Amino acid sequence: MTTPDDAIVVDNIHKSYGDLRAVNGLTFTVHPGEFFGILGPNGAGKTTALEIIEGLRKPDQGSVRLLGHNPFPRTVALLPRIGVQLQASAFFTKLTAREQLETFAALYGIETQRAHDMLDLVGLTDKAGTREDKLSGGQRQRLSIACALVHDPDIVFLDEPTAALDPQARRNLWDVLRAIQARGKTIVYTTHYLDEAEILCDRVAIMDKGEILALDTPAALVRGLDAPTRIILDKSTAPRDLPGADEVTEDDLSVTITTRAPALVLTALAERGALDGLQVRTATLEDVFLHLTGREYRA
Amino acid sequence: MSPFRSLSTAMVKSFIRDKATLFFAFVMPLMFLVIFGLLFRDIGSEKIKIGVYGDGAVITALDRSGVVDIQRFTSLDDGIAKVRAGDLPGLVEATGDNVVLRFAASNQAQAGTVQGLVAGVTQQLNVAESGKPPKYDFRAEQVEDASLKPIQYLTPGILSWGIATTAVFGTSISLVNWRRKQILRRLRLAPIGATTILTSRLVVTVGVALAQALLFIGIALIPVFGLTLSGTWWMSVPIFVSGVLAFFTIGMLVGAVCKTEEAATGAANIVVLPMAFLSGTFFPIDQAPKWLQAVSQVFPLRHMNDGMMDFLVRGKGPQALLLPCGVLLGFTLVVAFIASRVFTWEDS
Ligand SMILES: Nc1ncnc2c1ncn2[C@@H]1O[C@H](COP(=O)(O)OP(=O)(O)OP(=O)(O)O)[C@@H](O)[C@H]1O
Ligand SMILES: [Mg+2]
Numbered sequence: 323m324t325t326p327d328d329a330i331v332v333d334n335i336h337k338s339y340g341d342l343r344a345v346n347g348l349t350f351t352v353h354p355g356e357f358f359g360i361l362g363p364n365g366a367g368k369t370t371a372l373e374i375i376e377g378l379r380k381p382d383q384g385s386v387r388l389l390g391h392n393p394f395p396r397t398v399a400l401l402p403r404i405g406v407q408l409q410a411s412a413f414f415t416k417l418t419a420r421e422q423l424e425t426f427a428a429l430y431g432i433e434t435q436r437a438h439d440m441l442d443l444v445g446l447t448d449k450a451g452t453r454e455d456k457l458s459g460g461q462r463q464r465l466s467i468a469c470a471l472v473h474d475p476d477i478v479f480l481d482e483p484t485a486a487l488d489p490q491a492r493r494n495l496w497d498v499l500r501a502i503q504a505r506g507k508t509i510v511y512t513t514h515y516l517d518e519a520e521i522l523c524d525r526v527a528i529m530d531k532g533e534i535l536a537l538d539t540p541a542a543l544v545r546g547l548d549a550p551t552r553i554i555l556d557k558s559t560a561p562r563d564l565p566g567a568d569e570v571t572e573d574d575l576s577v578t579i580t581t582r583a584p585a586l587v588l589t590a591l592a593e594r595g596a597l598d599g600l601q602v603r604t605a606t607l608e609d610v611f612l613h614l615t616g617r618e619y620r621a
Numbered sequence: 622m623s624p625f626r627s628l629s630t631a632m633v634k635s636f637i638r639d640k641a642t643l644f645f646a647f648v649m650p651l652m653f654l655v656i657f658g659l660l661f662r663d664i665g666s667e668k669i670k671i672g673v674y675g676d677g678a679v680i681t682a683l684d685r686s687g688v689v690d691i692q693r694f695t696s697l698d699d700g701i702a703k704v705r706a707g708d709l710p711g712l713v714e715a716t717g718d719n720v721v722l723r724f725a726a727s728n729q730a731q732a733g734t735v736q737g738l739v740a741g742v743t744q745q746l747n748v749a750e751s752g753k754p755p756k757y758d759f760r761a762e763q764v765e766d767a768s769l770k771p772i773q774y775l776t777p778g779i780l781s782w783g784i785a786t787t788a789v790f791g792t793s794i795s796l797v798n799w800r801r802k803q804i805l806r807r808l809r810l811a812p813i814g815a816t817t818i819l820t821s822r823l824v825v826t827v828g829v830a831l832a833q834a835l836l837f838i839g840i841a842l843i844p845v846f847g848l849t850l851s852g853t854w855w856m857s858v859p860i861f862v863s864g865v866l867a868f869f870t871i872g873m874l875v876g877a878v879c880k881t882e883e884a885a886t887g888a889a890n891i892v893v894l895p896m897a898f899l900s901g902t903f904f905p906i907d908q909a910p911k912w913l914q915a916v917s918q919v920f921p922l923r924h925m926n927d928g929m930m931d932f933l934v935r936g937k938g939p940q941a942l943l944l945p946c947g948v949l950l951g952f953t954l955v956v957a958f959i960a961s962r963v964f965t966w967e968d969s
Contacts, residue, residue, distance in 0.1 A: 378806060378967075401812040412807035415798055416635040428627030429811040453638075 328387075329354045329477055329508040330375060335384035337370050344370040345381070346532035352510060357503050359519040360512045361607065362529035368512040369409050371529070372481055375510070376406050389477065402430055405475035409482055411466040413454040419465050420450040423472055430473035440468040445494055459486040467495070471502070478502060480511040484518060496522060516607035520544075528611060535614040540607060547613055549605035551584040553591075556599040564590050624813045628821040632795065636829065642791065646829060647836060650783030654775060654837055657903065658846040661771035671735055672700040672712035679720050680713065682742045689738065711735040772848050774905050776841040777857075777929035782902040783837065784830045784861075785868045785922050786893050792826055792872025793885040801881065805966045823869055830865045838933075851936030859942055860928035863949035867921045870953050874960040880968060896922040901930075924948045 330352040337345040345367045352358045360368045373379045375386050377393030377400070386393055391400045413422050423437035441447050444464040449457060457465060463486050470478060483499075484492050499522065503509055513519050519526050520540040527537040536543055550568060555577045564570075566586030567579045581587045584602065591597055611617075622630070636642060670690045673680050674697045684691050692709065694700035700712040704723055710731035711724035722739045724732040748755050799805050808818060841848035871892060879885040899913060900906065900923035906914055917923040928945030931937040 376810065378809065396809060398812050398814075401810060404810070406807075406810050408803055408807060410803055412803035414631045414635060414804060415795075415802070416638040417631055421631070421634065424622075425627045425631045426811070428622040429624045429808070429813055431624070434622075 327354065327390075328352065329356070329389060330358075330510065331387040332371075332375060333385045333387075335371070335374055335381040335386060337367075337374060337379065337382050343532050345374065347384070348527075348529075348532075348534055349384075350527055350534065350537055352508060354508055355503065355506050356508055357499070357522055357524045358508070358510045359523035359526040360510070360529055361514075361516060361519050361526055361611075362512075363514070365531075366529040367532040368529055369481055370532075372479055372510070372512060376404065376479055402473055403476045405470040405473065405478045407466050407470040407478075407480045407483060411462045413462070413465070416453055416455070418451050418453050419446055419457065419461075422454060422465060423468055426469045427472050432473050436474075437472060440472050443471070443498055444468045445491070460488060460491055463487060464491065464495070467498075475507070477508045477510065480509065482512055482514065484513060484515060492518070516611065520607050526607070528607070528614060530611075530615055536610065543607060543610045544605045547605050547610050549609050549613075550580045550582050551605075552603040553579045553581065553584065553587055554601040554603065555579070555591075555596065559596050559598055561591070561594050561596050566590070624811075625817050625821050628813075628818060629825055632822060632825045633828070635795070636791065636825065645790065646783070646787040646833060650779050650786075650833070650837065651840060653903070654779045654841060654846075657775050657779075658772050658841065661775070662846070669731060669734060669738075670709055671738075672703055672709045673715065674700050674712060675715040677715040677717070677720075678746055679739070679743055680715050682746060683713065683739065686738070686742065689735075711739070713739055770847070772841055772846050773934040774901070774930060775903070776838060776848050777933045778900075778902040778926055780834055780837045781864060781922060781925040781929050782897050782900075783833050784865060785896065785925065787829055787833065788826050788865055788868035789872040789875065789889045789893050790886070791829065792822065792869050793875035793879065793889050794882050795822070796873065796876030797879055797882050797885045800876075800965070800967060803967070809966055823866075826869050826872075827862070827865050830861070834861065849934070851932065851934050853932050853936050853938065855932075856937075856939060856942060857929050857932035860925060860932065860945050860949070863946045863953065864921070864925035864928070866953045867925070867949045867956070870956040870960060871921075874956050874963070877960050877964040893922075896920045899923070901926050921949055921952045 328351045330350075332348055332350050334347050334349050335345055336343070336347055348367075348371055360371065362368055370379065374381045375388060375393065377386075377388070377396055380394050388400060389403055391397050393400060414425055417425065420437065420441060423440055424434050427434060427437040438447075438450075441450055444467055446461060446464055446468065449461055452461075454462070454465075463483065467480060467483050470480065480499075484495055487495060496518075499509060499511075511522075523540060525537065525539050526543070528535045528543075536546075538546070557572060557575055557577055564579065564587055566581050566583035568582060569580040571578050571580075579587060588602075591600065668688060668690045670692055671683070672692050672694055673683070674694045680691070683689055694703075694712070697714060700709075700714075701723060703709045704712050704725050707725060707727055710728050711722055714721040714723065720739070720743055722736060724735060726732060799808075805818075838848070838850075840846065842850070872889070875885055875888045875892065879888050897903075899909075899917045900920050901909075901917070902922070906917055906923065906926075909917070924945040928942070928949075931941045931945075
């Protein structure tokens with residue numbers, strides 16, 4: 323599957339901190355122009371994996387090719403082509419949002435105007451003159467993303483970019499990321515939000531305890547689960563004896579019908595005029611995670 | 622803007638936006654300079670007081686000598702009482718051709734000086750009176766200003782100390798801060814070399830030191846303080862540069878070793894404070910005991926101090942550059958080597 327012009331080729335990388343195996347044998351490739359997500363709970367090893375790929379850490383074992391180069395030790399020719407947002411924002415002390423971007427732009431030899439465009443892109447124009455330590459958590463996050471994008475890199479690494487963002491900012495960032503992808507750039511990002519990854523990513527790797535449990539398109543992962551559909555109804559309106567229902571459970575307020583033939587059940591419900599307040603739940607990546615680990619997913 | 626300039630600008634901005642740093646770099650040393658400068662202003666320029674009773678050639682000659690302050694008494698007993706009380710080191714009673722000096726043995730040093738003075742003046746007059754040319758010719762010539770006025774040693778001392786403190790603290794704390802805040806890591810991902818980061822930091826440190834030097838010397842030159850620069854003051858520039866380099870590398874070492882800003886502050890204090898007290902910042906080191914003078918030779922601040930003093934106020938020649946510059950640059954090389962060994966871009 324590996325082709326010479328793959329953006330990223332990760333081959334069996336390992337990294338231990340003492341006895342702790344933070345990354346334990348990851349192998350995957352990311353294609354040019356792909357939106358690639360790494361998912362997993364706290365401590366899964368996402369940041370460690372990302373930092374090995376970026377060239378910030380040396381793997382104990384295994385190899386990485388980033389745009390055809392070995393990222394470790396530091397390869398200066400590679401650096402203008404990658405943009406990195408670290409999980410903990412790294413800002414120059416006491417500089418304003420605009421000055422941070424101008425400084426980063428200058429480090430890459432980019433003109434100042436681009437720095438101002440980036441502020442606009444992440445919606446921080448009105449915070450341009452605010453010092454780094456006076457920004458809110460989400461504003462810092464957005465500034466940090468802008469700093470990663472300022473030199474228009476070919477591959478963008480974002481470590482939990484949507485953490486700490488309010489729903490509006492999250493949506494705006496989705497648009498920004500989609501626009502970047504539309505220009506042919508490759509995006510690798512980590513997140514705790516499985517629903518978000520399902521919407522954004524071309525492919526996702528689900529990680530736990532330093533290993534990849536599954537890697538595919540979100541749709542394929544969910545389909546592979548072959549999970550039943552759940553239909554939830556208000557208790558008062560729920561009819562009995564529906565065709566196609568595999569299992570019916572009820573609590574104080576609602577009735578949940580589990581079915582592998584949702585069309586049959588829904589048709590029957592429509593015939594009986596019982597569609598009011600109805601919810602249909604198909605499997606999500608959370609179910610995939612639950613299935614893979616036997617644990618409930620907790621972000 | 623080039624990466625070098627933008628990094629330097631970023632460092633200068635965070636420096637001048639930090640009120641505490643500004644205070645320690647400029648206001649505190651200036652406070653010392655002003656307080657000590659005013660406090661000790663008249664020390665050393667004070668003349669010996671001497672009481673006189675009566676009149677005559679000896680008294681006139683003493684007065685003209687310009688080295689004593691004469692206080693005249695109309696009553697001999699009043700004058701003697703003053704000497705007894707220790708208010709005056711001596712009283713000259715001149716009646717006709719008789720000159721009697723009365724002194725209190727309680728202040729031996731001053732009494733000796735006064736005796737010598739009065740005896741000297743009297744002998745001179747005797748020789749002149751005899752009409753013979755003096756056999757032995759005697760001239761007094763000043764070789765160098767051994768007992769400097771306080772402002773003359775306070776200025777180079779406080780200047781060197783202020784520069785040293787700011788360079789060590791500023792460099793170490795900003796290095797720790799940049800490492801801890803992951804700025805160093807982030808800079809590793811930008812296409813710039815480590816030398817760009819290092820030289821921009823150095824240039825900012827030198828710039829701050831230059832601002833300190835201009836400010837402190839400028840203030841000390843005001844007539845109330847009365848600093849007079851020697852003709853060779855400009856030869857202090859190499860001393861200044863090698864001093865800043867030495868303390869910059871010490872700051873680098875402290876910043877490389879320490880993981881937190883608190884630890885760096887503590888370590889910087891341990892390095893700078895003993896040096897400040899034992900290198901002649903606040904008092905001339907040649908008044909200290911011999912063993913202390915020997916110990917102080919290991920401190921780079923001592924050599925920066927001496928060097929600055931030699932050229933700013935003592936007017937020494939170029940050969941006086943060798944020792945302080947050599948020691949400071951040697952220090953720089955050794956410390957820089959150690960710092961480069963222990964430096965890390967990130968906390969493990
Ligand atoms: N520098 C380090 N030294 C020692 N252990 C570390 C270090 N960095 C990470 N670890 C450990 O390695 C494991 C993986 O950490 P990592 O940061 O890669 O997780 P993550 O998936 O990014 O988690 P999160 O979602 O919380 O960001 C964790 O158990 C963590 O405690
Ligand atoms: Mg992480």
